[in-house]
Amino acid sequence: MQIQIDRTSGQIAMSGEFTFTDHIPFKQMVTEIFAAPGKAVVIDLSRLDFIDSAGLGMLLLARDEAKKTHRELILRGPIGQVKRMFTVTKFNTLFKVEE
């Protein structure tokens, strides 16, 4: 998985595969983005090719972190397998997901 962080806008872009081997970069990304001020955090998933259940679980941990700091976490642009995983696991009901 590759992560690009825009601290000024609170936007994150993830690409590649987000799986059970990505604990450390994800934790670092969440720590960094929620340390910066702002209201909403947007994770752009439009270049993410693949996600497994561990990746979904980590997104939920990020959502919990957002709640702690009274911020909104928005998932933007899931496509392909990622979008399908969101549908299968009813993720659209757990997050604000923007097409």
Added chain:
Amino acid sequence: MCVSFDERVEVDVLVSSWNGVSEETLAAALAQPVRQCIEAVLIGSPSNGAEREQLSGDGLSLVVTTRSAYRHSIVRTFVEALRSRLPLTEDLKIRIHSAAQEALMNAVLHGNLRIDGALRGGLDGLIAAQAIIEARLDAPDIGGAMIRLDAAWTASDVEITVRDSGDGYDCSDVRPAAEDGASGRGLEILQVFSDRVTVLNGGTTVRLEFRR
């Protein structure tokens, strides 16, 4: 390129070895007409289940260490190798990749590395889990333990089998995830994407069946 091809062994089985370095070398080692690919460090380790087998029908087999299964996108490369052998619709490719990834993750994390799923239930737990994972991957008997993927197909079905070297688990202990829980969705994903899921050998083997 550290890919070697042995002479034809037994009946119609072509075996290659993989050097464990990258997905590119794995893709090369899985290229047709190979029927079975074994990570080089496991060759000659029958106790690891890496022994050559006489295969019948259409199939592809991959035997790797836990360390390599963790470090590389094994399932993606394996599914691409399948695609070169049989036509897969985009729908079937997504279903096979997604379900096999869940089975592999279970085999690696819970089967061979024995990581407690609850450990990854919080952000700080991710760091703790990673430290344990790295320590166990470094242990020769754990990091070097076998993970095996097999695919077999007919005109109507594709079957994927994932095996680990762990002690298995009690299937009755598996509980579905809480709706917004951070873990426990693997079984649900296996069931949704596969046409049939069978747990065998006390939980060390999962067989996934897909209609083509």
